[in-house]
Every structure is written in structure tokens, then in C-alpha cells.
Amino acid sequence: MSNHLSDRIKNMSTSATLAMAAKARELRSEGKDIIGLSLGEPDFNIPDFIKDAAKNAIDENYSSYTPVDGYAELKTAISNKFKRDNGLDYGLNQIVVSTGAKQSLFNVAMVVLNPGDEVILPAPYWVSYSDIVKLAEGIPVEVHTQIDTDFKMTPAQLEAAITPKTKMIWFSSPCNPSGSVYSKSELEGLAEVLKKHPNIYVVSDEIYEHINFAGGHVSIASIDGMYDKTITVNGVSKAFAMTGWRIGYIGAPEWIAKGCTKLQGQVTSGANAIAQRAVITALEAPVSKIQYMIDKFHERRDLVLGLLGEIEGFNLNVPEGAFYVFPDISAFFGKTLNGVTINNASDFSLYLLEHANVATVTGEAFGNPNCIRISYAASEKELKEAIARIKSVL
Ligand code: PMP
Ligand code: GLU
Numbered sequence: 001m002s003n004h005l006s007d008r009i010k011n012m013s014t015s016a017t018l019a020m021a022a023k024a025r026e027l028r029s030e031g032k033d034i035i036g037l038s039l040g041e042p043d044f045n046i047p048d049f050i051k052d053a054a055k056n057a058i059d060e061n062y063s064s065y066t067p068v069d070g071y072a073e074l075k076t077a078i079s080n081k082f083k084r085d086n087g088l089d090y091g092l093n094q095i096v097v098s099t100g101a102k103q104s105l106f107n108v109a110m111v112v113l114n115p116g117d118e119v120i121l122p123a124p125y126w127v128s129y130s131d132i133v134k135l136a137e138g139i140p141v142e143v144h145t146q147i148d149t150d151f152k153m154t155p156a157q158l159e160a161a162i163t164p165k166t167k168m169i170w171f172s173s174p175c176n177p178s179g180s181v182y183s184k185s186e187l188e189g190l191a192e193v194l195k196k197h198p199n200i201y202v203v204s205d206e207i208y209e210h211i212n213f214a215g216g217h218v219s220i221a222s223i224d225g226m227y228d229k230t231i232t233v234n235g236v237s238k239a240f241a242m243t244g245w246r247i248g249y250i251g252a253p254e255w256i257a258k259g260c261t262k263l264q265g266q267v268t269s270g271a272n273a274i275a276q277r278a279v280i281t282a283l284e285a286p287v288s289k290i291q292y293m294i295d296k297f298h299e300r301r302d303l304v305l306g307l308l309g310e311i312e313g314f315n316l317n318v319p320e321g322a323f324y325v326f327p328d329i330s331a332f333f334g335k336t337l338n339g340v341t342i343n344n345a346s347d348f349s350l351y352l353l354e355h356a357n358v359a360t361v362t363g364e365a366f367g368n369p370n371c372i373r374i375s376y377a378a379s380e381k382e383l384k385e386a387i388a389r390i391k392s393v394l
Contacts, residue, residue, distance in 0.1 A: 008135065016127050016365030020349075024359040035386040037374050038359040040176060040324065042241035044293050050240060050282045057277035066270030069261040070097025070249070074276045077283040082251050085209070085287070086219040088232065090251035096260045099271045101207050101235035101248030102128060104260070105170075108231050108250065109136035111259035112201055117167035122153035123367030124326060126176045126205065130367070138167070142367045147317050147328050151178035151368075155189040162197060169194070172205035174212055177366045177373040178326045179301075179319020184218045191223045201256075202230045207248070210239040210287060213298045214320040221251070228253055238322075239290055240282045245275040297323050300376045300383060307387040308374075311394060323377045326363065330370040337394065345369050356389040 020038035027034045069075070075095045082088040098104040105128070113119070115137035121129050123142040130140040143161045145151045158169070173182040182190075194200055204220045221230035235248030250260065264270075304325055308314050313331035332342045338355055342348050346362040349372050353359055363371030376383055 012131050012135065013365075015131075016361055020353075020359050020361050023353070027353075027357075032357055034353075034357050034359055035378070035382050035389070036359045037376070037378055037383075037386055038361045040238075040322075040375050040377065041243050042238060042293065042323070042377050043379065044241040044296075046241050046245075047282075047289060049285065049289070050242070050278050053281035054274050054278035057274045060277075062273040062277050064273065066273050066276060068265040068270045069257070070095065070270060071276050071280070074280050074283075077280045078249050078251070081283045082232070085217070086206075086232070087222045088219055088227075088251060090232075091254075093254050094257050095249060095251055096257050096264070097247065097249045097271050097276060098260070098264060099248070099268055100237065100246045101205065101233050102132075103264075103268065104233050104235070104248040104250045105129070105203065105205070106132050106135070107260035107263050108203055108233070108252070108256065109133055109138060110263055111256055112231075113138040113167060116165060118163060118165040120158065120161050120166060120169040121367065122151075122157075122169075122171050124151060124175070124177050124363060124371065125170065125367055126172055127361075127365045129170050133170070139165070141166070144368070147315060147326075147371070150180045150317050151175065151326070152180050152182060152186060153190070155193045158190055158193050162193075162200070166197070166200055168201045168203060170203040170205070172208065174208035174217075174319075174321025176208065176322050177324050177361070177363070177371075178317075179322045179324050181212055181214050181320040182218070182220075184216070184223075187218055187220045187223055191220065191226050194229060195225045198229075200229065202226065203233060204230055205233045207233065207235050207238050208322040209234065210290065211294055211297055211323060212321040213294075213301065231256055236279050236282055239293075240279075241293065242275075242279075242282070245272070245278065247271055247275050247279045297376070300378075300380065301325070303380060304374065304376045304383055304387065307384065308390075311387075311391050313394065323375055325374050325376065326366075326368075326371045327374070328370045329372055332394070345372050348372060352390055352393070355393040356386070358386045358389055 024036045075092045113136040119133045231252040237243040315328040349362040361373045
């Protein structure tokens, strides 16, 4: 019966990050000692002050359907956060709370794209962007960037990718999977190009905003001329270790926010009541409350870069944010290791899973077939052990 599936679903890829995490879970249940470095998920517990807010919300009976676009108190907290951290002024009518930033991205695609509209994706890009764009019948247009320029798209590359059909550009900074952070002047360079194209909109995915070791996160919407063209996407999964609580949000031009609310009202309704109440507390807290997690990620980044740097064939840059390294491992292509021929990054990632019991994600899922993504959102002990195993099977 599976051939009765809609073409939409048949043509869609399964999320490679979630698929690898599921595979690692399955192997673990068979008794294998798998170290999972595939999923981008903080390994910290949710801070207690946020948990307490959720417990209070239950006791205070926040149990009814929520407003489709989010509680006004949460939208006020988001508006204040945008002002405090990003210098952005979004009124409550410009903010929509969703069930994770993933839903925010899906909403925006459905609301802005018409069939055949092109969306520029600087590659490597986060795994779900291309399938979300395709679900909205848009056409992803990859712009390939290189490790020696820290995987960042230049204004000239952007200009060259624009066609009369270009409707949007989607990018994340700090970037999943490369960890790259665009500086203010780099964003200004891209903005110069975009200002010449009044019909092109930008999705700026800032979910890793706080996990930034270089300091000074800049939102492209804050750059002159960009506010009315930008949808700023954010959420609490990464900074507050709240992946399972499923809250994301956008700040956007009002017509886009209204469209997202209309869509959400027919699909999921408002996001979870308890989680929304807890997020008010999370966003009102000073960033210093979560600094310990950011510091730990920074230490682990240095640890991982040091250890991977000792493995011949790993070409690394220094990611300035998020919690991933994205080494170029193409030096192994064409080689045979323990009887397995490595032809591409997917073979390499599978080889690490089967021979080193370490789960990573192939760069192919992110639009770069020469790299693999390693998440260092894991304990130091696991990271050391995983990299020792990788070294020994190479
Ligand atoms: N954007 C990026 C770049 C991400 O890494 C993630 C992680 N899943 C998301 C969006 C979606 O986050 P959420 O958990 O809020 O849906
Ligand atoms: N963003 C994380 C990742 O890239 C979580 C998995 C997902 O939502 O796809 O691994």
C-alpha cells in the first residue's frame, strides 16, 4: 500500500539527524555501546528556575487551549528579549509562538512561498531547510561554501545565485552544521546585495544565538534596510536545553505573522500551555543564568578540535558558535578501511557507526558531501572516548 502514499511524502527525505539518532537508539537497545554525537541536543538538564515555572503553571491551571499565536505575556517577554538582545523592535502583532522553531520555519515557508519560487540556501545548511522549502513547493538553490572561508557565503556568491524567481534566502548564524558566525560587516555585505532586490525575504535562524564563543551576535534584521525583509526565527531548545518542550517563535513583518497565525490555527492551534508559561520565565531571566552551559560548550569545542586535529585526514576550521564541528573528511574517499571502501561522507559516517560505535551525521544531509557533522553536546568523557575510537578505526 505504500505506493498509495502522496507524492509529497514519497519525495520527501527523512530527517537525517533524527534518523541517525533513532538508529543509535535502536543499536543501543540491542546492547551495543553507541556514543551518540549525531543529535544537536544539549545534554544539560533544564535549569531549575524554569522547571519551577512550569510546575507553578500546572498548579495555576494553565490547561486550556492557548491563543493561536501565543500568550500575550509570552509575546511581551519575546518582544522585550528582541529589544534587549538584538536591538529589534517587534510589536506583539509581529510575533508568533509555535511548537518549536521547526514549525516556525514551516509556517514561514507555507506563508511566503508560491510554487516554483526559489530559496537560496548557503550550504552547508540545516538539514530540514530543503525539505521544508520543497513541501511548500519552493525550489531550494544551494550556494556552496568552503571550509577555508569558514563556510560563509560572500555577497558575490549571493548576487550570482539570485534570479527573477528568487523569493527568499534562509540561513542560520551561528550555523548548524558548521558553527560559523556571520559578523556584522559580513551581514552588511549580504544586506547591500539584498537591498537591491525588494521582493526577496530573509529567514534568519538565530536559535544558536547565545551559543557564540566569539561574542557579539548580530541579527540581520537590525541592519539598515533589512527589518521589513527579515523573518527572525528563534526558540528555547538550544540555549535553555528545552528541546522536548517544543517552543519556537518568530518576529516578522505583520502580514507574515498574520499568515503564520492563520495557518497554525488550522493545523496545530496554539503551542503547549505549560511550556509557554515556563518560557516566559526563561526569556525574562538574564543571559548570565545560562552562561555555565555556554562556557561548557566552549571548553568542549576546544577539546574536540584538539583531539580531532591529531587524526590525519581530518581538515578542520574553528567554529565560533553552536555545538558542532564539521570536518572535511574527503581525504578518506577511495580508501578501504577494515574491508570497507569509503566513497563518500555517508559511507564514512556509517563506517564510524558500525566500526567505532560512534554516531555522526553525513554532510550530504546538509548539502556538503565532503564533511560529517559531529555534535559535541555530550560529556567530556564521551567525547574523549568517541574520538579515541574514531582514531583507532581510521
Ligand atoms: N533551526 C536550527 C538551525 C536547528 O538546529 C534546530 C534544531 N532542531 C531548529 C531550527 C529547530 O529547533 P526546535 O527544537 O525549536 O524545533
Ligand atoms: N537541530 C538538531 C539537529 O540538527 C535536532 C534534530 C532535528 O530537529 O532535526 O540535530
